Amino acid sequence: MKQLRYLSFVLIFISLLIFELFIGIITDFSEVKILPFYILIFYISTKYFSNSFVIAFFLSGIYYDAFYTSNYFGTTSAKFILISILINFITSRLRVNLYSEFILFTFSLALYKLETIFTSFSINYFSIILLISGVNYFLFKLINITLKEDVFKKSF
Numbered sequence: 001m002k003q004l005r006y007l008s009f010v011l012i013f014i015s016l017l018i019f020e021l022f023i024g025i026i027t028d029f030s031e032v033k034i035l036p037f038y039i040l041i042f043y044i045s046t047k048y049f050s051n052s053f054v055i056a057f058f059l060s061g062i063y064y065d066a067f068y069t070s071n072y073f074g075t076t077s078a079k080f081i082l083i084s085i086l087i088n089f090i091t092s093r094l095r096v097n098l099y100s101e102f103i104l105f106t107f108s109l110a111l112y113k114l115e116t117i118f119t120s121f122s123i124n125y126f127s128i129i130l131l132i133s134g135v136n137y138f139l140f141k142l143i144n145i146t147l148k149e150d151v152f153k154k155s156f
Helices: 002-026 036-047 052-068 075-093 098-112 114-119 123-146 151-155
Strands: none
Touching: 002 036, 002 052, 036 052, 036 075, 036 098, 036 123, 052 075, 075 098, 098 114, 098 123, 114 123
């Protein structure tokens, strides 16, 4: 039963990664990118991080390296796992409010887009990272509010 659960995590993560790549292909000429896989990494790392997700991050990184990059196998996996561990470590140590969460979101997004920062280093790209971070953080908060379990308890 555990293996079926791990397999479902892997399939969900890989399908969301494919969806993110598809969105990237559609919006290739646009500066604003929607990153659902990154939002998933941030959501899981802040709310439900456990060892069961490490296998899913690892295999989705291997999938990404095998079909979409020329990196060595495991480079993207290490990046996904490192980002999730850093996010989990910082959120567990700090008192999280809206500003610190947004700064953490932006910092981890810069780590997520590290290859493109190195290839096109400019001040303009940093403003684009802030714009992408703002849009994706809004989507993260929207998903976070939608998936909250005690929505009806607070309204009464």
